[in-house]
Amino acid sequence: MTTIRNLLILAATALAAGASAFDVSAKSAIIIDADSGKVLWEKDADTPRYPASTTKIMTAMLLIERCLPTDVIVAPKNIEEVKEASLHLKPGEKISVKDMLYALMLRSANDGCVAVAEHISGSVQAFAKLMNDRAKELGCTHTNFNNPNGLNDPKHTISARDLATIARQAMKYDQFRAVVKTQKVTIERSSDSKDLLLTNHNKWLAKDATADGIKTGWTIPAGRCYVGSATRNGYRVITVVLKSEDWQVDHQNMLNWAFKNYDRTLYAKKGDTIAKAPIASGSLKEIPAKIKNEVFHIARKGTEPPVAIKTDYVPNLTAPITSGQEIGTVTLTDGTGWEVKSPLLAGADVAYVAASSGTTTTKAGFGILGGALLAGVIVLRVKNKRSRFYASRSSYF
Template sequence: MKGFRNLLVTVALAIPFTGHALDVVAKSAIIIDATTGKVLWAKDAETPRYPASTTKIMTGLLLIENRLPTDIITAPGDVMNVKEASMHLKPFERVSARDMLYALMLRSANDGCYAVACDIAGSVPKFAQMMNERARQIGCTHTHFDNPNGLNDPLHYTSAHDLARIAREAMKRPEFREVVRTYKKSISRSINSKDCTMVNHNKWLPKDPTADGIKTGYTVPAGHCYVGSATRNGYRVITVVMNSPHWQQDHQNMLKWAFDGYARLPLVQKDSEVGTPPVLGGVKDKVAVATVESVDSLVSRAKLPPNGQPPMRTEFAEPLRAPIKRGQVVGTLVVTDPEGFEQRVPIAATEDVAEATLLPSPGKGSGNFAMLGGALVLGGIVFRGRARRSRYSTQAVRPRSS
């Protein structure tokens, strides 16, 4: 516990707070912590808007999730009918999934998106269904996709917050991160071999050495849109601007605000003991549990605590029953940072708890009595365990490093 407090003091003293107002002209915008998804700042971030080519973040994510890098994407016979095509695919042209991802995210190839949709789902409408289902899984609440490329359609929209959620999910994939931080890439094509250099439309990348993506977008109804990512001070933030006449300035202002005003705050270390919940039917009546991963959060420098521990509680879906193995995940720790943001992390047993066995009895009568007595005792444990359950689900705990 002493080391935990010293760690908080070090963070608080080493990074002085330098706050400033955030000036953003975009109609909608948001900044999130890429690690936790915590919203650091938002402006009208739940309003549905046209996303233009930032749509391709979802298309790229589905390409990664449904095809191997070496799989071949074959362009449909009608690929040349796609509006505003930039890859100039020929009918039945073959491109690897890896190279197609570069074409989507760097050159923003609408015809490449069409080829991907038809290859994965058989048609654009079916691929749009996949996009919408994946958006729901990610947690999007103001999103409906109608095509894979972002060309304007009244039924094709998302919010700044949902777009940040999608980007955060995509950035969990190392292959996606590698692509979107690339400014220029040569790909292999089976037909149009003279047009193989993909140059990123993201003009911010060469301006900022900390930038590592993600995607630009523009149509007249959508205006200029941008989903950006940058890593500084050991952490990454994701920014979204929608319908901005000055997207680069907005993005720059948002990065400065986030990195000047926030710091990573360690909350709980890995392997910290956080409780001893009761166990039913075991040789022990309780078991020590500890975190299986560390917990930290981006917190405003103005709210960094000088010392102490964050509020936390343990939660268990049901009473714990023996046998329990060391390392077995048995519940959840809910940790709250100084700004009220909650994180949930698994907790596991730090020891084995064997199942209790009834002692054999020498005689028939006494055997029946022993079994009856054992049943009564176990019944009492079940009753007490259930009575304790609600207390354990909300009980504050003090972590102890093991």
């Protein structure tokens, strides 16, 4: 017993050492799996800190969610009052949403953020409320935005965990991902034909071929801040460091540790049967429930945590059912913080069965019958008994 106990202690010690086998100078830091949001490693991740220009991730995301790329933003009259302006917008200057996104994320344009705030919400204060509301929708609990650009404000703080959550959501947008991995771009603007070339402040993009974003930040109170993303062999992780002494070293150490210590394995392919769905009033009592999305499982190397499957079907799932029809959702968990949700699709056609007569009718048959009745083509003759027709349709919103 003593030998077994000692072995268990040694194993636990080795695992703990593996979790802290790299140095991070940042006061707060976190690594998450971009697909599931699972936390791979963290350090003081819930303490609110100054985010500096990493704030612009939220501003850019709201710009994508609220505007079209071809929409035009007009710089407000007071735009030249913005401190540390880097785009040097002029009052009334026009710039497209597409080009403004590059200005925010590459040049880190503080004045551009104010122009975006007033374009979307009418004022910086109203836009800050929108930022906080969106953060709450995403589940952030230690966030208080007070401006759109991250210029120092004692009330403008966020935790590393919340910043990772926001970055993960932003990286779901194709437009955002394309912008944050760009190193240089030429934009169009109405007032300054000379200042058109934007160079990304994120120098890590040139150092690491697997890097695909996201945003640097710095003020004296905030220190060095960075939200990074890297994809290796199809596996993306997101890192956050706040108040770092050397964000590049921190980020590199975190990336190397994550990719070394975690495996990404295919759990389910698109169309795999994940469960059986019960069907009422149908020619089949149950059908295969097929997963709509490809699912990858993230786990520490050398471990195989069991995956729990929870299905949530459409209420009163009743025939007729068409193959490929959405019939519910599945939630996959493994007890380590990994959680993935996906829609479920019907794996077979199911005809409707009338309870009294045992006759079957497909969904297509109902459409033909209804059309014929409407056209007055079918004449029903009743002989000593009443004929009843049953129809049932199921819908999911």
